[in-house]
Amino acid sequence: MEYWKDQHEPITAFLKLFEKAKEDPELSEGLKKVNQLIWFDYTEDGSDCSFHVDCRNGQVVAKQGKPSEEPDLIMSLSADDAHRSWSNKLNPVMAITRKKIRVKGSATGLLKLAPKLKKVALIYEQALNELNFLDKILK
């Protein structure tokens, strides 16, 4: 991995991102509209390297690991590409075209989030700052 020293670091950063996103009214609303159980699967970088977000029923809950229920959507990619993606440095359409991101299930909900990626990147930068992951911030 280019950006992470172990498989736990990225999950810490991404869970922090969602914790902060929940506090932002616009992003929190956007996430609720997604209305899906999503598994972000980075297990190519380690068996514990994944987390899931449950945006169903008007809530947003992010936890480490694979969800116990069948997810509506699985996004499989490397933890490095996930970092680029949350930093808005990876064109998701291109990443899917080149199979860097593999999608299984309904991606319709995610389209609702696409317009908010710039804002997500800002909040991700704040999250990295708070975690003192300053060297990981992509400029």
Place this chain on the structure above:
Amino acid sequence: MYGNTGEILLVDLSSETLERKKVPEEYYHNYIGGAGLAARLFWDWGDFKAQPLDPGSLLIFMNGPFAGIRLSGCSRGSVAGRSPLTGHWGDSSCGGHFAPELRFAGFDGIVIRGQSHRPCAIVIEPENLRILPADEWWGLGVFETTSRIRAKFGKRAKSLAIGQAGENLVDYACIVNDNHHAFGRAGYGAVMGSKRLKAIIVKSFEQNYHAADPEGLDQLRRSIDLKIRESVTSQVLHENGTAANLEGGVHTGDVPIKNFRSSFWEEMAEALTGSTLSEKYLKNKAACAFCKIACKRVVEINEGPFAIPKGPGPEYETIAAFGSMLGSMDLAATCKAGRLCNDYGMDTITAGSTIAWAMEAFEKSALTLEDTNGLPLKWGDMKTVVDILLPQIAFRNGKLGGLLSLGSHKASLQINKGSGEYLTTSKGLEAPMHDPRGGGHGLALTYSISHRGACHTANPMLFMEMGACYYPEIGFEYELEPMSEENKAESALLAVQLGAIENSSCYCQFADREITIPEWVDLFNFSAGYNWTIENMMSAGLRVFYLQRLLNFRFGLTADDDSISMRLLEPAVDGAPEGVPVEFDSMKKRFYQLARLDEIKGIPDRATLDSLGMSVEASYVWN
């Protein structure tokens, strides 16, 4: 011959004759089929002096070599000829079910000339080719015509029909298959109307497709179909139709608002996007022949001023053309406007854009109440659009209906008063609902160099700038920044070849993104036996692109016509593209160098034509 049947039906409506005609085999190898082969046949048989609505004009329907293969997206068809809207060479593509049925009936295409002395229909059944009187259908809309055709010929018969707009020679009348699928652009419905040809009906008995390598083709089509079915794009299109990403498009500045004057309107984005259409009005999904994506919508609106019965629903272009473009976020109104256009047989892009142009002209006093017969034209007034303007246009009623039936370009030449500034066209064709300033600066270039005028389906530039294309075998493996000129000319040179291949093989651009370059070559070889390499295939694409330019040159177009309305180039005033200039001139200059186009004539130099085996064609334009 494999894949193709090698035969077209030549119809002369003046003498009421129908004749089977062989097409030289090398034409398929050199010009592929569809739009490319149509251009070639016009080059040989067309009358360059005939105006689009003259009896001597040719109307050419042409299949690609894949029509009839059980593979998603590969059974579209082309129509081509001199366009009544633009006055020069053009073509238009249509999905639906007509093309494979024509192939199964034994023909790759139909070439029609002449003018019938009375309304008529062409009927194609194996061993029973005929021209029938169609007086009883004349005056009917597409829906009623199609239902009468089905009553007479059975539900399995596939038809192309025009509505009142085609009969009344509206310059952007379209041709509609089975109520739902249209040869939308450039006005070929008016050419049918001028020939008094109300419909074409085709019915085959067996679904045969003679592939060069049936086993190879079968394996390949299964694996491509699986990829298409499983792709994210297909799944999104299936769920929410072609407007699935309208909301995202508003945020990137791709969706035009109020005649391309604004690039951002957040409330509208959610109101008009594909998922809202699904939630509010979707009843069923529908598909073109053999397509597993099924991006087409069937909608119903039970109440309100725009209530419509269950039937064909709008695609993205229609939603934007009758929504954001007109300053409206009334989704029901876009459904109703789209339905009316299908029934009258009118292109929704040109209709919406022409009305948007008129609204701006009225706002700025270039059109007055005197011109509109006392009717104020106001942004967002969809009652007026649906109840008054669309019927007036389709029937060319009154001064305003007559003016708007010309399309925005000719209408602006008629009224002048600075109204040319409100145009959003290239070569007389209204731009589709993708704003190059936000959607991608390369689009400004490819709209301007497209043979038919501003068009996003002439080539895959839109998808290339979006990041949805990856073709390392031909050198397209770099990322494009949409709002920049970097690498756009280089990409456009690949795009025009790929676009010619897509439109000549009549493959749907939503479906074929999953097909790799080596798979394209295999598809041609396994189906039609072209025995191509990648280089041969790309050369065929380039040959088609050049031939279309040569046709336009013979119609009087030059390099100066590779231009685009200022409205689409001036820096946007809001949204993501705000203030970003489009470096159009430098992109065009670079493209001209790369494509070896003459700076004055706009056609390739003689040596380039010679290298593609087009020396004879070169002699027509270089002496």
